[in-house]
Amino acid sequence: LFSVDLAPARNDEGAMVTWLSRAQQHRQVDFSYFHSNTQLLQGKLALTTATLSYTQRITQNTNIVGSVGEVATASNGTSDRHPVFMASLQHRFYSAPSFLLPGRHGIIQGHVFRDDDATAVFRDQPVISEVEVRLDDQRVTHTDARGFYAFRHVPYGVHRVEAKMQSADPFYYTTDSPATTDINNTVDFGVNFAKGQVFGYVINDAGAGIGNVAVELRGEKFTRRAITGGSGKFSFPGLPAGTYTVTTVPESYPAGYSLQALEQQQAVVDPGQPASVKFSAKAMRSISGKVLVYDNQALKTVPFPGATVHLKELSLEAKTGENGAFIFRSLPAGTYTIVVEHQGKEITRQIVLPTGPANIRDIELNAGTK
Secondary structure, eight states: OOOOOOOSEEEEEEEEEEEEOOSTTOOEEEEEEEEEEEEETTEEEEEEEEEEEEEEEEETTEEEEEEEEEEEEEETTEEEEEEEEEEEEEEOOSSOOTTTSTTOEEEEEEEEEEOTTOOOSOSSOOBOOSOEEEETTTEEEEOOTTSEEEEEEEESSOEEEEEEOOOSSOEEESSOSSEEEOSSEEOOEEEEEOOEEEEEEEEETTSOBOOSOEEEEEOSSOEEEEEOOTTSEEEEEEEOSEEEEEEEOGGGSOSSEEOTTOOOEEEEEBTTBOEEEEEEEEEOEEEEEEEEEEETTTTEEEEOTTOEEEEGGGTEEEEOOTTOEEEEOSOOSEEEEEEEEETTEEEEEEEEEOSSOEEEEEEEEEEEEO
16 A cells, blocks of 8 residues: 655755855855745645754864754644754765775885986985875875885775975976875885976977977987977976987978978086077978960960069069969068069969968969960
8 A cells, every 4th residue: 555645836945055264274154945845735745944054174184063953844734843963073084994994904105216317217316315205194204214115004095195395406206296006006206306407499480389399308328308389399307417419300390391401409508507409490382373364366264384473572583384384482481472464464463371381382373365
C-alpha cells in the first residue's frame, strides 16, 4: 500500500548573504533563507528555513564552524517550529589520514642544488644547505650539509612539496616549486642564480620579428637552444661569465627568406651584465604581371611585348617579354606605383608589399589599343 501526493503548483524563494573579513583569521558570516509553498490536492504545505553561521580559521587548513537556524512547517492549519544548532571542526587533508589507510606510508626526499646550466636534473652539482622545504604547508624541514632533505612516515596520497629559498642575490628555480608527488618519490629543486644573460632578436629587413626560429648558444661546456617569440625575441638567462657563440638554425626559418648573409655572432657575458645580439634575414618580395593591349585587327586582348614598365618609387624599369610578362625582384616592403606608357597615356597600379615574404603575381595592366 502506498500513496502519491500530487502538487499542481509549487513556489520557492530563497536568498543568501555572505560577509568575509580581510584579516588573517578569515572570519566569515553566512545567512541563508529558503521558503517553499506547495499546493497539494489535499491542502497546502509550507516549509521555511533560516540559518546563520560563523566560520573562523584556526590554522592554515583547519576551520571552526558554528551555526544556528530554525525550520518551520505549516500543513493544513497545523504549524511547527524546530531550532537547529550545529558546531563543527573542519580540516582539509592533502592525503588520506593514516587511520583510514593503516600501513600505507612512505618517504619523500630529494636535494636542493645549484643548477648553473639550467638542466633541471640533479647530477652531483654543488648543493645548497639550510634551505627550508615544506610538505603540504604543515611539515617543515631544512636541507643538511649535503643539500639533502627527507620527510618520513608520509601517508599515502598526492602531496605538495615546496622549497623556500632565501637569498640576497636574484635567482630562479629551474624545476617546479611547489611540486606535487606521491610517496616514495624523489623531488629535487634546482636553483639558478641569475648571473649574466644573452638576449636578442631575429628580424627581417623591414624590422619585423620572425617567430619560431631556433637559436643556438654554444659555450665551452654546454649548448642551449631557444625559440623566438612572435616579436622575434629570444633569451638565454643564468649564464656564467664567458664568451659564447650564437647562431640561428636555417631549417627553422619560415619559407621566403634569403639566409646567405646570416653569420654566427659572438657574445661576451659579464656577471650581472647582459649581452645582446641581433640577426637580420632578408625577406624575398617580388611583383610580377603582364601588360595587355586590345588588338583591333584580331578583335581581342593580346600580350604587349617590348613595353617598358616602371616601378616609380625605386626608379626601376623592366621590359615585357614576348608574352607581355614583367617582374621586379628583391623588393623592400612598402607601397609602390607601377606605371606603363602607351600612346602618350600612363596606366598606373598601386601595390602594397608587406613586411614579410611576398610574391604578388598576376598583375594586369591594360595599355589600351594596338
